[in-house]
Amino acid sequence: MRLTYLGHSCFLLETARARLLLDPFLTGNPSASCRAEDLTCDYILCSHGHDDHIGDAVAIARRCQAPIICNYELGEFFAAQGAKTEGLNPGGGVDFPFGRVKLTLAHHSSSAGEPGGKNTCLGVAAGLLIHSGGKVVYHAGDTALFLDMALIGRAGLDAALLPIGDRFTMGPADALEALDLLRPKVAVPMHYNTWPPIAQDPRRFAAEAAERGHRVAPLAPGASLEL
Ligand code: NI
Ligand code: MN
Numbered sequence: 001m002r003l004t005y006l007g008h009s010c011f012l013l014e015t016a017r018a019r020l021l022l023d024p025f026l027t028g029n030p031s032a033s034c035r036a037e038d039l040t041c042d043y044i045l046c047s048h049g050h051d052d053h054i055g056d057a058v059a060i061a062r063r064c065q066a067p068i069i070c071n072y073e074l075g076e077f078f079a080a081q082g083a084k085t086e087g088l089n090p091g092g093g094v095d096f097p098f099g100r101v102k103l104t105l106a107h108h109s110s111s112a113g114e115p116g117g118k119n120t121c122l123g124v125a126a127g128l129l130i131h132s133g134g135k136v137v138y139h140a141g142d143t144a145l146f147l148d149m150a151l152i153g154r155a156g157l158d159a160a161l162l163p164i165g166d167r168f169t170m171g172p173a174d175a176l177e178a179l180d181l182l183r184p185k186v187a188v189p190m191h192y193n194t195w196p197p198i199a200q201d202p203r204r205f206a207a208e209a210a211e212r213g214h215r216v217a218p219l220a221p222g223a224s225l226e227l
Contacts, residue, residue: 007031033222047141071123099132165198
């Protein structure tokens, strides 16, 4: 399984049977490593409705005929724009040909709307727990630290993708606490350095995690990790 960081919270996860695009935000993303128009995928997964997680979801879903897996209300919003969707809610999972996707808790908001128009709350923010080919990957979405991460960690995580940007999500100090609860084989930081308000030093975060016994592998946009 190959995990490629595309910038901000967007990843491409290539499993044996499908290409999964997580939180596609490329157009207007200063850290994006590629253009939305150049990506192909079989499924799209969205953690919540904020623009910096769904920006290119509908366009790619329609072009690739890729279903969008997300919370139910966000799914209805996408379906009204002509996308195929699979609606879930936290705690629920669905089996797909490539494996299983379960939505987890996340402590954050979820809203979306027309550009420049009114924003509407669309379901709750979630994390994405993906089982495929014997591997388990957890994309935390945008979230605060919460103690129930210990339950998510019981799935036995091969990789955890964790926000470290602070202001809108956990910052590095809470992400270190999250690592203690999740205990993944490797963690990849996300949701930082896209804009000045979420500037962080991923190398310092990795060094502090190493002192606590955790492996953190910061990826530059465009870089990949074999799991
Ligand atoms: Ni958000
Ligand atoms: Mn965000």
